[in-house]
Amino acid sequence: MSLKIVVLAKQVPDTRNVGPDAMTPEGTVNRSALPAIFNPEDLNALEQALRLKEQFPGTTVQVLTMGPGRAAEVIREAMYRGADGGYLLTDRAFAGADTLATSYALATAIKHFCPDVDLIIGGRQAIDGDTAQVGPQVAEKLGLNQITYTEEILSLKDGKITVTRHIDGGVETVESPIPCVLTVNGSAAPCRPRNVKLVMKYKRALAPLELAQGTTYEELPYADQYAKKAYLKIGQLTTADVNADLSQCGLAGSPTKVKNVENIVFKAKESKVLTGSDEDVNGLIQELLASHTIG
Amino acid sequence: MANYYSDIKEIKFELENSPLMQRIVELKERDFADKDQYDDAPQDFADAMDSYDQVLEVVGDIVGNIVAPNAEAVDAEGPHCEGGRVRYAEKTYENLDAMRKAGLMGVTMPRRYNGLNMPVTVYTAANEIVSAGDAGFENIWSLQDCIETLYCFGNEEQRQKYIPRVCAGETMSMDLTEPDAGSDLQSVMLKATYDEENDCWRLNGSKRFITNGDSDIHLVLARSEAGTRDGRGLSMFIYDKRDGGVDVRRIENKLGIHGSPTCELVYKNAKCELCGDRKLGLIKYVMSLMNGARLGIAAQSVGLSQAAYNEAIAYARDRKQFGKAIIEFPAVAEMISNIKARLDAGRALLYQTARYVDIYKALEDIARDRKLEPEERQELKKYSRLADAFTPLAKGMNSEYANQNGYDCIQIHGGSGFMLEYACQRIYRDARITSIYEGTTQLQTVAAIRYVTTGLYSQVIEEMLNQEVPTECEAYVARLRVMSEKFNACIALVKEAQEATEDAQAKNDIHDLCARHLYEMAGDIIMSLLLLQNAIKAPELFGKSLQVYVNLAEAEVEKHNSLIVRMTKESIDSYRQA
Numbered sequence: 001m002s003l004k005i006v007v008l009a010k011q012v013p014d015t016r017n018v019g020p021d022a023m024t025p026e027g028t029v030n031r032s033a034l035p036a037i038f039n040p041e042d043l044n045a046l047e048q049a050l051r052l053k054e055q056f057p058g059t060t061v062q063v064l065t066m067g068p069g070r071a072a073e074v075i076r077e078a079m080y081r082g083a084d085g086g087y088l089l090t091d092r093a094f095a096g097a098d099t100l101a102t103s104y105a106l107a108t109a110i111k112h113f114c115p116d117v118d119l120i121i122g123g124r125q126a127i128d129g130d131t132a133q134v135g136p137q138v139a140e141k142l143g144l145n146q147i148t149y150t151e152e153i154l155s156l157k158d159g160k161i162t163v164t165r166h167i168d169g170g171v172e173t174v175e176s177p178i179p180c181v182l183t184v185n186g187s188a189a190p191c192r193p194r195n196v197k198l199v200m201k202y203k204r205a206l207a208p209l210e211l212a213q214g215t216t217y218e219e220l221p222y223a224d225q226y227a228k229k230a231y232l233k234i235g236q237l238t239t240a241d242v243n244a245d246l247s248q249c250g251l252a253g254s255p256t257k258v259k260n261v262e263n264i265v266f267k268a269k270e271s272k273v274l275t276g277s278d279e280d281v282n283g284l285i286q287e288l289l290a291s292h293t294i295g
Numbered sequence: 296m297a298n299y300y301s302d303i304k305e306i307k308f309e310l311e312n313s314p315l316m317q318r319i320v321e322l323k324e325r326d327f328a329d330k331d332q333y334d335d336a337p338q339d340f341a342d343a344m345d346s347y348d349q350v351l352e353v354v355g356d357i358v359g360n361i362v363a364p365n366a367e368a369v370d371a372e373g374p375h376c377e378g379g380r381v382r383y384a385e386k387t388y389e390n391l392d393a394m395r396k397a398g399l400m401g402v403t404m405p406r407r408y409n410g411l412n413m414p415v416t417v418y419t420a421a422n423e424i425v426s427a428g429d430a431g432f433e434n435i436w437s438l439q440d441c442i443e444t445l446y447c448f449g450n451e452e453q454r455q456k457y458i459p460r461v462c463a464g465e466t467m468s469m470d471l472t473e474p475d476a477g478s479d480l481q482s483v484m485l486k487a488t489y490d491e492e493n494d495c496w497r498l499n500g501s502k503r504f505i506t507n508g509d510s511d512i513h514l515v516l517a518r519s520e521a522g523t524r525d526g527r528g529l530s531m532f533i534y535d536k537r538d539g540g541v542d543v544r545r546i547e548n549k550l551g552i553h554g555s556p557t558c559e560l561v562y563k564n565a566k567c568e569l570c571g572d573r574k575l576g577l578i579k580y581v582m583s584l585m586n587g588a589r590l591g592i593a594a595q596s597v598g599l600s601q602a603a604y605n606e607a608i609a610y611a612r613d614r615k616q617f618g619k620a621i622i623e624f625p626a627v628a629e630m631i632s633n634i635k636a637r638l639d640a641g642r643a644l645l646y647q648t649a650r651y652v653d654i655y656k657a658l659e660d661i662a663r664d665r666k667l668e669p670e671e672r673q674e675l676k677k678y679s680r681l682a683d684a685f686t687p688l689a690k691g692m693n694s695e696y697a698n699q700n701g702y703d704c705i706q707i708h709g710g711s712g713f714m715l716e717y718a719c720q721r722i723y724r725d726a727r728i729t730s731i732y733e734g735t736t737q738l739q740t741v742a743a744i745r746y747v748t749t750g751l752y753s754q755v756i757e758e759m760l761n762q763e764v765p766t767e768c769e770a771y772v773a774r775l776r777v778m779s780e781k782f783n784a785c786i787a788l789v790k791e792a793q794e795a796t797e798d799a800q801a802k803n804d805i806h807d808l809c810a811r812h813l814y815e816m817a818g819d820i821i822m823s824l825l826l827l828q829n830a831i832k833a834p835e836l837f838g839k840s841l842q843v844y845v846n847l848a849e850a851e852v853e854k855h856n857s858l859i860v861r862m863t864k865e866s867i868d869s870y871r872q873a
Contacts, residue, residue: 198398200349
């Protein structure tokens with residue numbers, strides 16, 4: 001059995017290493033001040049896909065990412081780890097998309113380039129928006145089952161996938177027919193490192209939008225390589241390529257509107273003094289249980 | 296997100312700034328013969344250099360984010376011996392898994408065996424990077440270079456059987472030492488007998504101090520010629536763990552490199568294959584194996600020196616006493632400057648050695664396929680000699696520097712450095728073995744001294760002194776010329792002292808007592824000159840180190856000179872101990 005797997009990945013600003021200039025005065029993310037990285041949980045998702053590829057020879061793993069030209073870096077990074085290739089979904093009309101418009105764009109693209117997809121795997125959420133909505137919305141738009149908080153794929157046979165999910169206080173094992181959508185939790189296996197042979201093989205791979213304005217592959221250094229090796233040209237899709245309904249794309253397709261952003265300063269609340277008596281300790285435990293802080 | 300390669304600009308400089316590199320790549324890539332056959336093969340020189348850079352970036356990333364963060368836990372846990380097998384520390388498996396998945400095994404092997412076909416120089420860089428993260432793990436990982444010996448001396452069937460397995464991540468060991476055969480490998484007694492019935496060789500006996508002794512593929516030195524007692528009765532064998540017959544009796548409890556299991560092995564009629572010809576085990580194959588391993592220890596030492604520098608400078612910037620960071624006190628800053636100077640000088644020597652090794656090895660490899668042209672034969676001879684001369688220098692000097700740097704690193708930490716919670720104590724403990732294994736510094740001196748007396752080092756120094764330098768560096772050349780003259784005068788002095796006595800024992804003793812001093816003088820001057828070349832190209836990286844190192848080297852040369860002057864027949868008696 002060979003599978004067709006699409007991994008959803010996003011290039012995000014590295015919000016884990018935030019400096020003082022991380023936000024603009026308008027309250028939006030200052031993308032130029034933060035290095036762009038592969039969204040961490042999307043790497044967990046990629047690892048799950050690559051494990052299936054090892055398990056089922058002939059399986060293909062395609063990465064789909066939406067963003068500007070530089071977002072193709074995510075596809076290259078995935079190829080360095082074992083993905084077969086991918087598509088950069090890019091168009092001015094996609095700009096300003098909220099999760100609904102994003103999932104519409106992604107679902108439409110998948111229908112276009114991989115209509116017979118077996119599994120769509122993405123990270124649980126991206127570290128810039130933290131919504132965890134895109135994966136589930138893609139599933140809804142494609143009319144597929146979804147398994148969120150995936151920790152491990154236990155088996156895939158007879159058209160059914162068995163997966164453990166990370167849930168509050170434990171782990172849940174669920175089964176679903178394929179095709180379906182999985183979103184993978186950060187507690188799942190970390191992604192493998194880049195493989196140096198693949199790095200050397202794919203290091204020149206570029207999406208058309210990454211080429212300097214007006215240049216073609218024929219004008220690049222090692223042009224003959226692009227002519228000989230199709231995998232060096234990373235796929236690129238626009239709204240027109242995927243027949244997207246423009247009213248559902250980008251700002252036009254985004255019902256979410258940011259009204260305003262406030263800075264919040266955490267302040268210490270009033271403190272409580274407890275003695276070491278059993279009574280006080282019991283009281284605190286009861287209080288914490290009642291507020292579901294513990295238990 | 297630390298990257299142990301791209302954060303250290305000096306490594307990239309060493310890779311890219313030698314005129315020899317172009318020749319190395321040409322030879323190693325056989326004029327880019329693989330370019331249409333393998334997707335990962337370079338198209339030209341620039342492409343190859345770019346690939347090396349990107350590969351080392353992956354190494355630096357894995358070391359920065361996996362190997363180095365695991366080092367403390369690996370050091371604390373160490374390996375265990377269970378039922379005759381080695382169980383590594385838990386995190387060692389994580390390190391190995393990452394290196395395997397990254398494809399960083401069989402780095403120098405040809406692509407036709409699934410190797411990366413990288414020059415030794417690039418592998419050396421990877422080695423130093425891994426060592427800077429965890430010198431104990433570096434041992435396990437870098438034993439992959441034993442495959443070089445199997446590639447050179449094994450037959451095609453053995454190459455096809457074993458090399459792809461190493462490239463896929465199987466580990467190796469070289470089983471040489473025995474309880475009564477340490478530095479003196481001629482005394483190896485492990486018995487190899489031919490089993491007529493099964494048409495194979497069998498090993499019986501034991502080995503001691505075997506690094507990574509439970510590896511997948513062993514190269515074993517054993518006595519195949521019954522009744523012999525010297526090196527000519529020894530042959531080299533390949534033992535495949537899949538065949539069984541070798542058990543681990545115990546693991547040593549060591550001062551440092553805890554991650555690396557040092558094993559006592561018992562061979563019970565273990566099936567093995569002869570590698571190469573009988574009787575050439577020690578005199579040819581182990582010498583080749585040891586030369587590769589010595590370059591590896593030189594790289595390990597440089598990695599440790601880098602780690603010592605990193606820890607020292609970070610602590611000295613952070614630690615405040617008397618109202619300011621201790622790095623601002625000249626007494627502390629001097630120690631850090633000395634660490635950096637020895638690091639930069641030793642690294643320059645390491646890469647120069649690696650490049651010499653690369654050229655001669657690549658030519659030797661070409662010679663396996665076709666007859667070399669006369670000028671190629673000349674080139675092979677030249678670089679083979681230089682590699683032989685530089686390898687013991689790089690190993691001995693760098694391992695002593697790693698020790699000194701580890702010592703100074705602790706000193707900079709003060710009382711905290713003596714506590715086990717800082718990394719500096721691990722670096723200090725790990726460094727201690729480098730000047731002992733794969734031949735002590737004393738034995739590196741024995742290997743190098745003939746190049747002192749034949750004048751090879753003097754000749755290399757003279758050539759480097761005669762290179763043109765910018766006006767502002769002429770003062771350095773003048774100082775180095777004085778040092779070089781002292782070195783040559785000392786060589787002459789030792790010869791004279793030997794000639795002045797009829798006593799054969801005294802002749803030998805004078806020679807042996809002066810050898811270490813002459814050896815270090817050669818090292819001090821050659822490293823100064825290499826650092827000068829670096830500083831001319833990149834003053835921002837090496838300018839300070841050049842100044843500091845030449846000051847140190849000048850004082851060292853003076854010291855050795857003064858000692859040699861006193862090593863007369865009359866005084867050597869005081870150096871004899873009953």
